[in-house]
Amino acid sequence: MEVLAKELIIEEDALSFANLRALIEHETQVLRIPGFISLEACKNISRGLKSTGYNDYLNAPSVGRIGMSYFETGRKQEIVEHYFSTALENINILRRACTPHPCPIDTLRCIFDEIWPGGSGLQDLYGKKMFVGLSRCMQPGVPLLAHHDMFGRHAPNTPEALSLISQFGINVYVDVPEVGGELAMWMNEISDEEFLERRGQHYGVPLDQLDPPDLTVKPQNGDLILFNARKMHAVLAGEGRDRLTISAFLGYRGINERLTVWS
């Protein structure tokens, strides 16, 4: 394993049990697999995503997405219902947008199932299948505010959230600007209460209210990056072009338990 930046970032040719475990056991904070998809695939998928069309998040304006994030439900019943009723259809929309290439999240789901002792599967909640494979479009000049991801906040008191030991973010980079668009992370973890207080009315904490990040990673087209989503993280503003990614969460509950994915 090639270890960079004080072992906070690992770069590898392919996902393996060893490097995934290193991430899961917090031996590293970021696992990067360059060239997870080809540049040709990036080009075609980018075109497919754009022609499918991005809409803004319900609760994070100026961030475009295809599919729906469970975060958007804000625990409102009618939005939760909408999320579940469109979940499988949205997975298929993503699949079609990636044609003729496979949806990279499909490949990843299968690889997780092959390398992880407890296997892997789509997360369910309230007896229903969740959506996975959210595609996000960040416009130039717009950062993704600093936040941490806590399944438990959005699905409180559910066995699915309570059993979670840790939560990782997954991004496949389909079209990234040459300048900007870095993933930024802060090493100290804050409680969700503190986070909610600090973010105020925003969906996250503006970057100018934080110390400089402890690490930044500049993704390249085709990269797969997995990172500890319980750490505060943000996306720095890109320059010149939209930044397109396909993303998911990975839930860990023990080595012999199924890894789960959702968006």
Add this chain to the structure above:
Amino acid sequence: METVLGDQVALAGFDDFQTKGHEYVLKTTRENLSADHIRLLAKNEIRIIQVQSFISKLACEIISSGAIELGYKPYINVEKVRRIGMAYYETEHEESLIEQYFATARKCQEQLRAACDPVGSPMDTARCLLDEVWPAGAQLQTLFGKKMFVGLSRMVEPQTTFLAHHDIFADDAPGMQESESVVSQFGANVYVQMPDTGGELLMWHKNMTIAEFDEKRKGEYGINIKDLPPPDVVLKPNAGDLLIFDAHKLHAVASPQDKDRLALSFFVAYRGDDMPLTYWS
């Protein structure tokens, strides 16, 4: 002279299967495949789920040439059938072969993915779809604490067949909780190249005991189609289709006449409505 001619006529007759039994075939699409379809199959109410145009014609062409380039090799225990990857059936309880099977499982999966590039392995899509539609999800089968292989590619050459056989995991892995717990076993095939004539999937309704099967197969891996009554279900898949069928029932493949029949295949185990589906090859 007469005998030779007679044989030819008989052979032609056997190769010329009319489609039949389609009340046992449930036709659907990739977007509409549902848990209900799988339950119907498990309850023996249908024999085959036909997911039409599961992959595109372009994908069929790319995968066929990728697979051919990777190279088909004969089964260890059935010389006449060629495949890429290794079927657990080939291990025949032999320790060294079982070790070989597990040692090559992951590499074979990666090779198949690479051979399907840039369109992707339809095995991956099928695995994800099953995980999405089945309430308890779907996962790769493990055995002896190890991950099994999934995604065998098989070739049926012109003028050859797959003899009639049934697939029973517990025969291949006896005395194991993983195999003994299987209630229904489905075969799942994605067809990437189909002959113009022949290549039908043939199925029989009647269950056959292992003793009867062993007697009728006369030392071969399966029973000659001529030694059986006409099949009850005959379905010719199109290139690009995914068929999921009841593999506990006797089934066979009619001889392709003009070109190789290429398919990617795996098994799916059903253990109850609340249990995860599992898959392997």
